[in-house]
Amino acid sequence: MSAETVITFDDVDVVFKEKKKEAVHAVDHVSLDVNRGDIYGIVGYSGAGKSTLVRLINLLQRPTSGSVTVLGDDMASLSASELRDKRRKIGMIFQHFNLMASRTIADNVAFPLRGIKSKAEIKQKVAELLDLVGLSDRADAYPAELSGGQKQRVGIARALASDPEVLISDEATSALDPKTTVSILNLLKELNTKLGLTIVLITHQMEAVKQICSRVAVMEAGAVIERGSLLDIFAHPQQPLTKDFIDTTMQLDSTLETIAKQPAVQNLGPNERLIRLTYLGDSTDQPIIATLFAKYQVTANILFADIQSLQDTPFGNLIVVLTGEAANIDTALQFLKDEGVTVTAVQIPGGKK
Ligand SMILES: Nc1ncnc2c1ncn2[C@@H]1O[C@H](COP(=O)(O)OP(=O)(O)O)[C@@H](O)[C@H]1O
Ligand SMILES: [Mg+2]
Structure with a gap:
């Protein structure tokens, strides 16, 4: 059975050019395929271009050149309403959770569903999602009352509200302690298995990649300098940066x-x-x-x-x-x-x- 490609980067460039400043080549000729069911790790130091690369997936960032195809469509070719529908298929979680402080956990999770589903449907869906991430008993709490790990679970529940096929995780565990990181990564792995969710995991922590990813790409200065299956990359790293990242997993x-x-x-x-x-x-x-x-x-x-x-x-x-x-x-x-x-x-x- 050949794998179904859900995200394709085809020779994508992103250049930021601001007045009086030197142009920044944030994404440099990247071609990359993500298959359905992958947990695809993209690892690199700060400034490597990881966030810019994943923002291309939901067209929060437009390519300067090249194309990004998601679930069969070239993102740049979509109309506004098509883009809105497509974005519902792409969930995203972040390092700083981006929760609304004045709303309860249940309301945060319900937010993407407002105006799309009935009140009763939303209530049902929110209950399911909170159960999925293990927070059923915190529905009426406010974000400030939760630990970092719990906040990220809310972020995950909210990202899954529109039943996405792809979940983008941009440094989602980088603000968490090691033990909480492990539990969040285990939850992502569980969602990948249970829901068939395709996950793109952006991180500067090779440890996170090691724990759950099936494939890895290493980014440096906007370019993907090495890629492969997790086992191949660990067993036969070619680039010095890849070797450094692997060495960090054993101090x-x-x-x-x-x-x-x-x-x-x-x-x-x-x-x-x-x-x-x-x-x-x-x-x-x-x-x-x-x-x-x-x-x-x-x-x-x-x-x-x-x-x-x-x-x-x-x-x-x-x-x-x-x-x-x-x-x-x-x-x-x-x-x-x-x-x-x-x-x-x-x-x-x-x-x-
Ligand atoms: N909107 C922007 N305008 C100008 N430069 C940007 C913008 N976004 C990112 N950059 C630059 O692009 C490069 C890659 O940034 P980023 O994608 O955030 O890297 P990473 O997520 O790997 O830390 C950095 O040099 C950053 O300063
Ligand atoms: Mg980033």
Whole structure:
């Protein structure tokens, strides 16, 4: 079964040109497909162009050139009333929730439905939505009475009021603590599964992408510099920025600093090498370390180990000092590569090689 494309960016450019200022190329020749049922992560640092890119989906932002097709229609070609209908198919949630402070939770969620459904229908729908996001008991509360996580649940319920097919999440978890972030991401994943909702998840947190996304694109200076399935991107990142983002999910920066201070690492002998091993899935089942000694008489001193789960597939990173005859180490590393393990020599920050 081939996947149905719900959003297509075709060579899209957005250039902001203000008087007396240099033009900003916020979106730079982006072509991208999002399929039905995807949770598509778009990750990049602040200013990369992520928000501008997703605002093209509901035509809050017009492309300077290129086209954006959503659910079969070129957005720029729609009449005002067609655009209004189309936007109802595209929900959006934000970092700062954008709730109306003077209205109750129920009224906030009901807001997009005013004038479209009867009072009774709205009441029914709001009750369903609040149940869906786990806030049935807070219908009469005001936003100020809720925690950040609860406010985002209201934002999600409101975004789902018009039964959208696509949900855009623009840094929706960036103002939340880690535990609340996990619960909101789990809710998005649940909605994706239960409702078949297609989600575009904009974030600067690779951790969020790792938790729920099926596909990832990395943005830098307006351009998509790398893309792929979650597993491919984590297992074989090509761009330095992608590698940096992945390393943030295991706090590798601070880990390397700690490792660098260890005497064993500062005074590596001629028969020792500091190596990072990265593996996905099946390789994990191999008793790698034991094999290195049994077959090549190379011992491994593990300085750091991190095993995470990516879509239920183990993803492992080890930093080890390998000790053995130089030739044996070389053969051992080749064996690891043949087993599908990525082998990287570790450079110690500030240290000699
Ligand atoms: N309306 C606008 N007018 C001028 N420049 C803008 C506008 N919106 C965004 N930009 C610029 O476009 C670039 C990308 O911004 P944005 O899409 O908000 O990035 P991100 O969401 O990744 O942080 C930034 O340099 C930003 O300053
Ligand atoms: Mg943004």
